[in-house]
Amino acid sequence: MDLKQQALELHQQLRGKIEVVARKPIETREDLSLMYTPGVAEPCLAIQKDYDASFRLTRRGNLVAVVTDGSAVLGLGDIGPAAAMPVMEGKCALFKEFAGVDAFPICVDTQDVDQLVETIYLISKSFGGINLEDIAAPRCFEVERRLKERCDIPVFHDDQHGTAIVVASAMLNAARVTGKIASEMKIVINGAGAAGIAIGKLLLSMGFGNMVMCDINGIICAGDQGLNPGQEEIARITNTNREHGSLADALKSADAFVGVSRPNLVTAEMVSTMKDGIVFAMANPTPEIMPDEAKRGGAAVVGTGRSDFPNQINNVLVFPGVFKGALTVRAREITEEMKVAAAKALAALVPDNRLNPAYILPSPLDKSVSATVAQAVAATARAQGVARL
Known part of the structure; x- marks a missing residue:
């Protein structure tokens, strides 16, 4: 079996290379109360009063968005956002494996600079950093420049x-x-x-x-x-x-x-x-x-x-x-x-x-x-x- 077939079969078997895992098991009523309602209201209110607390009281401080429009994917070219997902998942797996950084793949279905910048900016409060990936030139230069101007977190292509x-x-x-x-x-x-x-x-x-x-x-x-x-x-x-x-x-x-x-x-x-x-x-x-x-x-x-x-x-x-x-x-x-x-x-x-x-x-x-x-x-x-x- 060649590498291409092995890779295809592995992806079929795994059905995705990353997953979301809770950092604390929810096994009792107390767990439920602390992890969700009513206890979760307290960190929400703390963040409302102090924006910086969002980096301490949530996973945001160790979470990166891996974002693409699917226009320049890994030597494959403009294959679209859905087809780019295996690469973005792989990138997220590397973040976790090599640095202990959590990352989430986000494939955006637009190649319009204004729409792409606005979309990424609007979700940026969920993350501690933005990793732009596989966005074709020269559009990628403008996307990165504008996001760096607007976001209060690192943006890195x-x-x-x-x-x-x-x-x-x-x-x-x-x-x-x-x-x-x-x-x-x-x-x-x-x-x-x-x-x-x-x-x-x-x-x-x-x-x-x-x-x-x-x-x-x-x-x-x-x-x-x-x-x-x-x-x-x-x-x-x-x-x-x-x-x-x-x-x-x-x-x-x-x-x-x-x-x-x-x-x-x-x-x-x-x-x-x-x-x-x-x-x-x-x-x-x-x-x-x-x-x-x-x-x-x-x-x-x-x-x-x-x-x-x-x-x-x-x-x-x-x-x-x-x-x-x-x-x-x-x-x-x-x-x-x-x-x-x-x-x-x-x-x-x-x-x-x-x-x-x-x-x-x-x-x-x-x-x-x-x-x-x-x-x-x-x-x-x-x-x-x-x-x-």
């Missing part, structure tokens, strides 16, 4: 920022392996959507050198026609040498390649034109170039999004700990500095004596990672003054 943080961690350690100086690196990012733009912004904020963004038409340069607002913004701070041409042209003399695009776009010959190349080919399930081909082209470090190759670059290393840290201190938002702290903490988990071209990140199954990331995020939130505890 994992496809953007979770991906950016784990890539930044991997890049820090790949630079350590190869001896490259971050500020002098030329990094080519193929895929100028939500993930690619966020990766470029975070790497620049961390002091990495020139980013060259590419999309289906090749290198993006400021002033190009047909760019969406997100691409126009990133174009103004990248491609400092104003290069033009194809992805192959961009890779010439590049130090690193980050692929968040489509399968089989890069060849061994293209890698051979790089300088001791770092290749992160993260298209799933088939990467932009297979690891053996990248190595044949002379790549020094290779990472993918897959679990069957070394250096899996996976968001599960990031989002559970980021939210755990933010929730622990009741942060108002997740700032750029908190993302940088998460990236550096994750990278530091690989000690010098274990760092090598085939080991630049901890295993995605290492459940201790989230605690380290959470500590770094919480400490930074406090230092910045965005923590409320």
Whole structure:
């Protein structure tokens, strides 16, 4: 039986990967009175008097909404909100398993920005954080921006920022392996959507050198026609040498390649034109170039999004700990500095004596990672003054 059939049968058997479980059994009349009426009136009245009590007297302080419109689902594209539910359930299961954070899947049947923002805002008082998931670009940028303006809890688009943080961690350690100086690196990012733009912004904020963004038409340069607002913004701070041409042209003399695009776009010959190349080919399930081909082209470090190759670059290393840290201190938002702290903490988990071209990140199954990331995020939130505890 292949993996696809096994997955289908498991989902049929489970009929959902998560469930709601009461934190205290209701077995006696006293239990009923305390957990529900009449006793429940007291915490209600306490919250009415003190809004902050909602985080202490309910599960809200440890509860995240995992929200999608089903428009850009896990490499499957615009499959709709109902079909996105297995992915959202899986994300909730990862939150609980890796960080002890409760999460609830919410699949919204609209791709209208106004409706989506209003819906999420209106339910936000039930949660301690909002994890936006699988919302297509460029709509995702506007949805996140507007929700951050309106909500008093952290709003985090994992496809953007979770991906950016784990890539930044991997890049820090790949630079350590190869001896490259971050500020002098030329990094080519193929895929100028939500993930690619966020990766470029975070790497620049961390002091990495020139980013060259590419999309289906090749290198993006400021002033190009047909760019969406997100691409126009990133174009103004990248491609400092104003290069033009194809992805192959961009890779010439590049130090690193980050692929968040489509399968089989890069060849061994293209890698051979790089300088001791770092290749992160993260298209799933088939990467932009297979690891053996990248190595044949002379790549020094290779990472993918897959679990069957070394250096899996996976968001599960990031989002559970980021939210755990933010929730622990009741942060108002997740700032750029908190993302940088998460990236550096994750990278530091690989000690010098274990760092090598085939080991630049901890295993995605290492459940201790989230605690380290959470500590770094919480400490930074406090230092910045965005923590409320």
